[in-house]
Amino acid sequence: MQRRDAGFQSVREWDNANFLHPWEGMETLGQNDRTFTESGEGIYVTTETGRRLIDGPGGMWCVQLGYGNAEIADAMARQAREMAYFSPFNNASSVSARLAHEIAQRSPGDLNHVFFTTGGSTAVDSALRFVHFRNNVLGRPEKKIVISRHKAYHGSTYLAASVSGKERDKSWLDQAPGLAHFLPDVNPYRRPAGMSIDAFLDEKVADLENAIRAIGADKVAAFIAEPILASGGVIVPPKGYHRRCLEVCRKHDVLYISDEVVTGFGRLGHWFASEEVFDIVPDIITCAKGMTSGYVPMGACIISDRLIADVAGGNAKGATFSNGYTYSGHPVSAAAALKTIEIIEREGILEHVRKVTPLFQERMHAMRSLPIVGDTRGMGLVGCIECVTETAGTDPLATDRALGALIDTRCQELGLILRPIINMCVFSPPLVISESEIEQMFDIMEQGIRLAADDFAREGAA
Structure with missing residues (x-):
């Protein structure tokens, strides 16, 4: 696996110069510092720096059986x-x-x-x-x-x-x-x-x-x-x-x-x-x-x-x-x-999904106790935590995007990839996720949301 070094920096430059990504924001074209996921096993991916992260979105709602399935x-x-x-x-x-x-x-x-x-x-x-x-x-x-x-x-x-x-x-x-x-x-x-x-x-x-x-x-x-x-x-x-x-x-x-x-x-x-x-x-x-x-x-x-x-x-x-x-x-x-x-x-994966769904949904809905969480919703192994702010400022959409970006950053620092859709944290992990991994995922998510809320409060005050 390539790691971030002088050689990998060239790869990053190629990505910015030559790979036009889906939903590319044109104002920042060529200036992105994307995470590279270079390998994976089970529900985890490993980045170009060697960090191991839970893949909360399961790729793009799709990696049912996890990574590295021989x-x-x-x-x-x-x-x-x-x-x-x-x-x-x-x-x-x-x-x-x-x-x-x-x-x-x-x-x-x-x-x-x-x-x-x-x-x-x-x-x-x-x-x-x-x-x-x-x-x-x-x-x-x-x-x-x-x-x-x-x-x-x-x-x-x-x-x-x-x-x-x-x-x-x-x-x-x-x-x-x-x-x-x-x-x-x-x-x-x-x-x-x-x-x-x-x-x-x-x-x-x-x-x-x-x-x-x-x-x-x-x-x-x-x-x-x-x-x-x-x-x-x-x-x-x-x-x-x-x-x-x-x-x-x-x-x-x-x-x-x-x-x-x-x-x-x-x-x-x-x-x-x-x-x-x-x-x-x-x-x-x-x-x-x-x-x-x-x-x-x-x-x-x-x-x-x-x-x-x-x-x-x-x-x-x-x-x-x-x-x-x-x-x-x-x-x-x-x-x-x-x-x-x-x-x-x-492997009885359909039965496994039905077995672990109650825990998954219970942990997700428990997030409603957090001050900035407005709604939680989902079924099976797919969910969304929608976060809200009391003051939207002059540009509510920009405020929502900023909040979502903070949550995304904090969660990734703690070891979890989310899919931020403006102010919504969307996740659909691989179906092979275990109960202990569900607990780990939501523990990180809760901590990340709390930290992001503190960040947002400080930045708002500033």
Whole structure:
């Protein structure tokens, strides 16, 4: 492993000069002092200086089985030696066919057709393109609008970004005109003072039905929803929300897309959260991230038999679903996914997640006793601690960012990586995390938040 020395400083300079990172702040381009994670084992990563840190976000919600899993690495190597690539446009491969079958076996209802993609964004893009394709074949070219939510995140490719509702992600980028209609925030923490959860739930369901009626059911193609709005701040809608929204969609012939890019493959203790946790069988599920445990890129769009039947065989009208990727069903990715599925089942990882979830959630919610913590929320092994300040100053957003940065810095000094989203501490550790490691993670988090609160108070006074 390279350590920070004269040689590594060159690497840092290359990173700043040549690697344009996702969500790059252009004002500080070329001036960043990023942490380099150079190796990993279990829930820990090791930095360029040799420091060992708990990976609180689990990479980017994805390293389900932790770092350094030799079985996954060996499966990838074997597949690369045997058959590194095949053209999914012209040929098939047994490893990819087997993976499609294994996913279909674990998907709810009649979601049996698996379209492989390169990640979550392209999975959402493919789902939207299929929805539009189906309506074109059915002779309904005007039925194209997709309803989403503010704070929802569905990806950064053009169509996926167009149905994402995180307002600051759209400030400087274009989106597909007329494609999406956004409903108000579904975060119970933001409900009006004095409003009950039941009343808030009724209002959120009414948002959807009112929008369909106002736009016209003949023009609304689909409603896309994350079971938990992950990048929006781990927003958990009120109980029964998804079931009631599905009923509204069925009533108005609107398809329901469940974006399980984050929640799929064990994050909530089940292969998919849609049916097992939220009691719905959607028309389409998108997934990615945890399906290969983050070891190699891959995603999928899983489509119901009913939808496929509408555009196949005698109903096809000569149409071709001309959507695809050079790396759809890539055999090395498929091998990593198959090995991930095998390990999850053999090691009882889903059961483990359900076992340790109560401790994880209990420790997280205990943070509400800290003076600057406004809300804690989550399910399974995903959570968010939202911190607040009494005085926002002249620039509330800048104040929130400063607070989040202080917490991030303090926690990393103590041995924990977080994912700061403005003033929110978001975390989704590897699913293999033990109870003692959960205790360690939250001990650090509590200390880091306390120290950051003291820092913030001193800086505010200054």
